[in-house]
Amino acid sequence: MDLEKSIMSLADARGVSGDETNAAELALSMLKSYTDDCFIKNGNVIGRLGCKGSKPHILLDAHIDQIGFTVTHITDDGFLKIAGCGGIDRRLLLAQQVTVLGSKPLDGVICAIPPHLETDESKVPEMEDICVDVGLSKERAEEMISLGDKIVFSSRCEKLQGDRITGAALDDRCGVAAILRALELVNDKALQCELTVMFSTQEEVGERGAKIGAYDIEPDIAIAVDVSFALTVDDSELKCGKMGGGCMIGFSPVLDRELSQRLKAVAEKNSLPYQIEVMSGTTGTNADRFSVNKSGVKAVTLSIPLKYMHTPVEVISLSDVENTAQLIAAYIMEVVS
């Protein structure tokens, strides 16, 4: 697969938490290259590979949803009132171009009090003071937009210098791409264990898809492939990894320490660059749900460093995605042998 193209097409697909169909169907079609046994259940994209019933049963997960908004009301003059789906940074909303996923995609602009009426440029608007301008009267808006329709940032993926890519939903579509790439790397080998892939729904609103998905899948080992913070000048080295520094292997009280160590050893053995991400409690990823599934699952996080998380201009390095895929594939091959 062309990793860069796959990441960009996945991240340009639309899938706000709770309405991931567009992105989920694209991911499903890509997953079909590796297994015929794949389907969407309750919003989760599931693919089953390897020997059914063989231990250990490994779950590879990345979430398919992205942050966005939902339409809550249409005002008398045709503007949309909205609520956030997931962690929204209200500092950057003014005049953002968005796409309203109505009966057809509609362009819109987020608006709030204009400068001549609001002189304080440091003021961050409250969600209730924000609306979306779709250039329609109330009647016309109601013809095409229903309450509950989702809204995404309009920005499209673009290539930056080197191997860096910017886009609005790289969190966590680059994780989806990393898993697909890992499947490609192990594809030709006969898998001696059971392997399930899940592109899970509703992570951004509280890892809900992970909870219901893991219940059905019942894995022994769960690997949550997500993004984590890459260092920027305005952030702390204590919280962030380095862009281009390779996959971030999670160590946390809620993760399985042996599994974290194993992945670290696999990275070293295969000369793959990696970094350690230490968290002192829950991880804020699907791994938190996996570890307490049913009677318990050994869980770990593998994170791709990402700058400007939850903005329309998230940035990743292609090499980190490739290295994450390599690490996943090497780990699976080691478990198999």
Added chain:
Amino acid sequence: MTIELLEKLCRLNGTSGDENRVRDFILSEISGFCDCRVDPLGNIIAEKKGTSAASKKVMVSAHMDEVGMVVTSVKSDGTITVSPVGGIDPRVAIGRPVRVGDSDICGVIGAKAVHNLSADEKKTAPKFSALYVDIGAEDKSAAEKLVALGDFVHFYSEFSVFGDGFVKGKAIDDRFGCAVMIDLIKSELPYDCVFTFVVQEEVGLRGSRTAAYSVEPDLAIVLEATTSADIPLASGEKRCCELGRGAVVSHMDRSTIYDKELYRLSHKLASENEIGWQTKTMVAGGNDSGSIHISRGGVRTIAISAPCRYLHSPSCVVKLSDLEDCEKLAKLMLEKMCTL
């Protein structure tokens, strides 16, 4: 005015002081239809022959520049600090794609992840001085191979027609005025007149000052885009003007008290010809009229503006019917003013 022409103009990058690309495009559009020259600041002065000589010299003016940013330093991690050029609210710059320099290098103005913001940081939008552009360069030396101090940084956003007859995009202020003037220059006009496509409006009405000095007009029409707040969060007079209600003709703004006779004439011509006409309900904003009307011994000046939401952002919004009203009114006013 065709939407294609407006789109071409808006897609060009031309922050104040860096109008070359806009100027080259306009020159290629109008060559053969008028006599034009470029003055030392970069203004285009285009003398258009009409069917007859005018009894008064009328200058029609629009500005080519747009608000943007300029590179002030390259940091050790390869990111780039910028200063705003013209009035930009930092809240419309954070979290957007941009283009850097003459070769339009892709970049983004990112923001620290919302997860890592303190409660205070979440409530306070960063100042311009805290924003930076990331082009994906690994370090300072990689960035310096591509970007020089003083390079301009432009907003990058999609231009599109949306909703029921609305248009959104960057730089509609004032490529709209440029588009109307290109149309007028290409059309048959009854009287001789002069068109000026000026530079540096957004940094203090500077291009129009030298252009008006050179042209020495008796009267002037400024074509602009003006801020409208016709959104649910503003009511009554605070809305300033409204999209869909036609051309905006101010009696007064922060730069100019407009010629009363011309103001009344614009209203009269608009009502006689069923052209949408409105005035602003606040004394706000300003435009090149500010420098033109006090040029030399004084120039009787009027401004005809398209009402525009989210002015000076990457997503200016205007309505097509207002653009048409502005163009019709400008043409009628020009004809009348040539023989006043």
